[in-house]
Amino acid sequence: MTHEKLRDESIANADEFEAVLAEAVEKAIESDVDVRGAWEFRTRGSTHDWEVEIVELARRPDDEDE
Numbered sequence: 001m002t003h004e005k006l007r008d009e010s011i012a013n014a015d016e017f018e019a020v021l022a023e024a025v026e027k028a029i030e031s032d033v034d035v036r037g038a039w040e041f042r043t044r045g046s047t048h049d050w051e052v053e054i055v056e057l058a059r060r061p062d063d064e065d066e
Contacts, residue, residue: 025054 011017028035038053 009016009020011020025035035054036056038051040049040051042049
């Protein structure tokens with residue numbers, strides 16, 4: 001995903017943020033990127049720095065169809 005493509009995405013609420021994040025994680029996994037762990041990054045154009053932690057969860061038996 002390029003930064004330009006992300007700029008075209010609308011992220012107006014938590015559900016939209018989660019959808020974009022899920023797409024990024026799923027694409028990385030498809031490309032054999034190990035996304036687990038803590039990821040630190042500085043944002044462009046703002047004063048905020050962030051750390052995101054990705055933890056793999058065990059699937060429940062009723063999640064098999066998803």
